[in-house]
Amino acid sequence: MRFDIITLFPEFFASPLSSGLMAKALARGIAEVVLTNPRDFSTDKHQRVDDEPYGGGVGMVMKPEPLFAAVESLPSLPRREVIYVTPQGQPLTQQHLWHWSQERDQLVILCGHYEGVDERVVEHLVTQEISIGDFVLTCGEIPALVILNGVLRLLPGTVGKAASLHQDSFEDGLLDYPHYTRPAEFRGWTVPPVLLSGHHGRIAAWRRAQQIERTRQRRPDLYEKWISHEQNKRMPLD
Structure with missing residues (x-):
């Protein structure tokens, strides 16, 4: 390009x-x-x-x-x-x-x-x-x-893991979820236990819930658009 x-x-x-x-x-x-x-x-x-x-x-x-x-x-x-x-x-x-x-x-x-x-x-x-x-x-x-x-950064080959591009904020209308890395405890602040569980389904559900709540709190304008989009997806086609 x-x-x-x-x-x-x-x-x-x-x-x-x-x-x-x-x-x-x-x-x-x-x-x-x-x-x-x-x-x-x-x-x-x-x-x-x-x-x-x-x-x-x-x-x-x-x-x-x-x-x-x-x-x-x-x-x-x-x-x-x-x-x-x-x-x-x-x-x-x-x-x-x-x-x-x-x-x-x-x-x-x-x-x-x-x-x-x-x-x-x-x-x-x-x-x-x-x-x-x-x-x-x-x-x-x-x-x-x-x-x-x-x-x-969106062009093929720029970012090492292309899949990560689709997990960024705004990709599905929501902000990104919180991220944590080692150590599991720092100055008394601990990583949410679900992220240490190894249960991929629960981790995915927690992250999705965090995305929704974070967007609702920090960007109500985006949240309203996302709600409207989700409702439209569920409407039956004539």
Whole structure:
């Protein structure tokens, strides 16, 4: 899979791409990451990529010409998505990550700055706007890295035990269950006895109950969606 990151700060990605599972996945050829700086496509002698907004207002807006030129300079694979990371986008979910990992060959991610990008970029170049939460950051590189990491770990060969991917939080609409490891007792705090029982059926039931209760307490919004989904599954078909 190919990832194209359109960024004013390519150096931002140096450490993450050379560390951990992402570095191993890139070394194995599971994915390719290409960093493109829109300043290289500026026609201004000072390589400006932003300008004042029409109608007035604070801040600067990223110009359309360098962004269009940067994206149009890239090879276009058949199943390509052009993503603009912005607080105004759809909330990022695990379903987005799975969809892109399975249905796309190329993700082009635009990293915004200042007050954002010229709306013509959104209307005529971008195919999907994505937000990682209801907050504002100083740059689009951070959410771009979130998407890159989230998709890359789902690609075959990145994670050693692929089955573990389907046990993560959000995979079935619920949060993950609690995890414990050795020692069985630490500072007087003990591991739940059921996990030491060796009874796989009871362990599975305990974990499922923990998922449901944890989701109900911590994410009532997800819990309500899960309840609705479970009820719909039980409804008889006409």
